[in-house]
Amino acid sequence: MKTRRTVWMGLSTFAAGAAIAPLAQAQTKPAPHAHDAPAKPTAGGEGGEGGEAGAARAQSLSANLKFYRAIALIRGHLLVGDELVKAGRWAEALPHFLHPGEEIYPTIKGDLRAYGLRPFESGLKSLAQTVKAKRAEPYGAAIELVRGQIAPADEGLRKMEKDWTRFVVETALEVLRQATDEYGEAIEGGRFAKVVEYQDARGFVWEADRLIESIADALKAKDAEALESLRADMTALKAAWPSAMPPAKPVKDLGGVLGDVARVELHAGRFL
Structure with missing residues (x-):
């Protein structure tokens, strides 16, 4: 594995209270x-x-x-x-x-x-x-x-990976980043114009959650409080996909999803 990776999208800025809107504007579809x-x-x-x-x-x-x-x-x-x-x-x-x-x-x-x-x-x-x-x-x-x-x-x-727990967390974060790409692609004109992309994002978020839970015992042993926060973050993120078929209007816009993912990254960073 490489040395510790820089947390995506500048979490130090997020943690300091920066607005989420610039993140959405910066997201490349x-x-x-x-x-x-x-x-x-x-x-x-x-x-x-x-x-x-x-x-x-x-x-x-x-x-x-x-x-x-x-x-x-x-x-x-x-x-x-x-x-x-x-x-x-x-x-x-x-x-x-x-x-x-x-x-x-x-x-x-x-x-x-x-x-x-x-x-x-x-x-x-x-x-x-x-x-x-x-x-x-x-x-x-x-x-x-x-x-x-x-x-x-x-x-x-x-x-191959000496630090399996860290590697799985990194993988989960990469999958979440892809989910935000798909979610952003799905929305046009304030609605889900591309249902498949909405569903892709849902599947990727649920897989990221599964990855995190697969190493939950190791995460808890390292930092139980961070794991609790991480789980809460994932629950909040998953609310954007209330079902496999999209709702008439997005529960959260792209900025909201990016903000949720940034919180996930903030707490996941305790394990990297």
């Missing part, structure tokens, strides 16, 4: 689902979802962090896609099963072996085809197959 060059374990491409804003951030990440970010984004897509399937919204779910195979997998397929993974492109394609055909019976097995295929990434990276 990415082109919908534009993606980066393949990641390389040694030299490193950007690796993963993100458009211009995500690509610029990914340039500064270590190879391990770029790879785990990509895995987390795939999991975020599967998470929200699964939620939509369980609600009977197969058509709305389909993009979230297509994007991992079409947009993220190609950026990491050359690095799978280095992290203990076997190719899982066929699993992604089979899952997407199952959802497209609205085949409820084989769906459960198809999604569990893909989840199992990417599970070795956790063990593979844990062997």
